[in-house]
Amino acid sequence: MPIDKRAGTAAEALADVTDGATVLISGFGGAGFPNVLIRALRDRAPRDLILVVNSATHRYSYTHELIEAGLVRKVVCTAARGHSKEPSPFERLWMDGRIELECMPQGTFTERIRAGGAGIPAFYTPVGFGTDLALGKEVRRFGDRDYVLEHAIVGDLALVRADTADRYGNLAFRYAQMNFGPVMLTAARLAVAEVRVALDEPMPHERVQVPGTYVDRVVPVGA
Amino acid sequence: MQPLNRLQTAWRAAQDIGDGMLVNLGLGMPVHVADYLRPEVDVFIQSENGVIGVGPLAPADRIDTDLVDAGSRRITLRPGAAIIDSSWSFAMIRGGHIDITILGAFEVAVNGDLANWDMRALNRGPLVGGAMDLAACARTVWVIMEHVTRKGAPRLLERCTLPLTAVRCVTRVYTDLAVIDITPAGMVVREILDGMSEAGLRERTGAPLTFAPDCRPLAAPPISMPD
Numbered sequence: 001m002p003i004d005k006r007a008g009t010a011a012e013a014l015a016d017v018t019d020g021a022t023v024l025i026s027g028f029g030g031a032g033f034p035n036v037l038i039r040a041l042r043d044r045a046p047r048d049l050i051l052v053v054n055s056a057t058h059r060y061s062y063t064h065e066l067i068e069a070g071l072v073r074k075v076v077c078t079a080a081r082g083h084s085k086e087p088s089p090f091e092r093l094w095m096d097g098r099i100e101l102e103c104m105p106q107g108t109f110t111e112r113i114r115a116g117g118a119g120i121p122a123f124y125t126p127v128g129f130g131t132d133l134a135l136g137k138e139v140r141r142f143g144d145r146d147y148v149l150e151h152a153i154v155g156d157l158a159l160v161r162a163d164t165a166d167r168y169g170n171l172a173f174r175y176a177q178m179n180f181g182p183v184m185l186t187a188a189r190l191a192v193a194e195v196r197v198a199l200d201e202p203m204p205h206e207r208v209q210v211p212g213t214y215v216d217r218v219v220p221v222g223a
Numbered sequence: 224m225q226p227l228n229r230l231q232t233a234w235r236a237a238q239d240i241g242d243g244m245l246v247n248l249g250l251g252m253p254v255h256v257a258d259y260l261r262p263e264v265d266v267f268i269q270s271e272n273g274v275i276g277v278g279p280l281a282p283a284d285r286i287d288t289d290l291v292d293a294g295s296r297r298i299t300l301r302p303g304a305a306i307i308d309s310s311w312s313f314a315m316i317r318g319g320h321i322d323i324t325i326l327g328a329f330e331v332a333v334n335g336d337l338a339n340w341d342m343r344a345l346n347r348g349p350l351v352g353g354a355m356d357l358a359a360c361a362r363t364v365w366v367i368m369e370h371v372t373r374k375g376a377p378r379l380l381e382r383c384t385l386p387l388t389a390v391r392c393v394t395r396v397y398t399d400l401a402v403i404d405i406t407p408a409g410m411v412v413r414e415i416l417d418g419m420s421e422a423g424l425r426e427r428t429g430a431p432l433t434f435a436p437d438c439r440p441l442a443a444p445p446i447s448m449p450d
Binding site for chain 2: 032078079082088105106110183
């Protein structure tokens with residue numbers, strides 16, 4: 001059967017997401033947030049989710065809607081601070097002990113996901129050694145430097161924003177949209193991308209930044 | 224003997240950026256270093272989100288919401304710029320490919336320990352981001368900060384009191400009062416604010432200071448702070 005990964009709607013693309021899923025969500029610095037898919041996930045309303053996302057909440061992202069809808073059990077991130085002077089609803093939930101939080105350096109965050117998609121169960125990094133974030137972690141010396149053991153992250157679902165797709169799921173990004181998208185697509189059992197446009201024809205080979213073999217479903221959502 | 228303002232401190236650090244370097248500038252005061260580079264130097268500025276070659280902020284009529292830096296600022300790209308994914312961007316940082324990172328700080332210790340974030344901020348979630356990766360792995364780590372806290376307590380210390388960002392990483396600190404190298408022999412003052420006495424600087428510093436034999440006056444051109 002000819003391959004065609006285009007889904008009609010975001011809801012269709014997420015129809016089989018279940019409670020307890022670990023969901024990897026791309027976006028950083030204001031670019032690459034898969035906000036149409038995040039809203040569709042909120043509407044589907046699976047519970048006890050673990051979100052793996054750079055910022056627990058970001059002013060250009062809709063992840064706060066998942067959290068405020070009570071769908072999220074835990075957030076794995078690098079930044080858990082809201083943008084206003086007052087604590088965000090997420091920060092309040094965390095302080096009240098109603099949501100778990102794991103916060104780590106951004107390079108460790110992305111490398112843990114990369115490892116998850118690359119068959120590496122754990123790795124040593126110099127980042128975090130000697131800080132509170134290394135407490136309780138295995139430390140090993142290589143040469144004249146100390147390194148902290150960090151474990152891979154894998155997910156049940158990845159939600160990523162890209163610019164252009166084709167029927168094969170091949171993806172091209174615009175500018176800083178890329179951020180965590182490529183590694184997240186490799187590290188989840190179900191990888192879904194929302195895109196500005198999904199082409200009928202194959203994308204020119206030299207434009208492909210993530211091969212469609214990593215991508216299960218694409219949802220064209222417009223600009 | 225007016226202390227440098229924050230932009231003048233950024234200006235002073237910018238004068239030491241060398242030609243051809245790959246530089247990462249932290250959020251806050253350090254990003255302003257890019258505005259004061261010497262005209263003859265040609266550098267690439269890396270941002271953690273994968274932009275290699277950050278250009279000036281985008282003018283209002285050229286904003287592109289997909290073109291941002293790690294601080295969510297709408298930017299332009301310099302000629303020759305490229306964009307890579309986060310995993311590659313941090314491999315670049317951990318791999319020692321960043322020549323200099325300039326970071327803000329709360330405290331720096333005499334052994335180079337850096338505290339520039341606070342996991343325990345009252346009633347706030349932790350904010351880690353990319354600073355730990357940069358501090359631990361950039362080839363050179365410089366700090367820009369005010370010499371003392373708002374309450375007048377020193378930020379240059381024998382040991383940091385706040386949670387550490389990385390150990391033994393800072394080699395130079397630019398403050399509103401001085402330029403100080405962090406060396407195996409301790410803190411060495413390279414420049415001191417014109418008119419400030421050595422005793423006055425020592426009073427405001429929480430670790431022993433040595434003054435370099437060629438210690439110069441710290442000065443910067445007038446730069447007014449935005450409102």
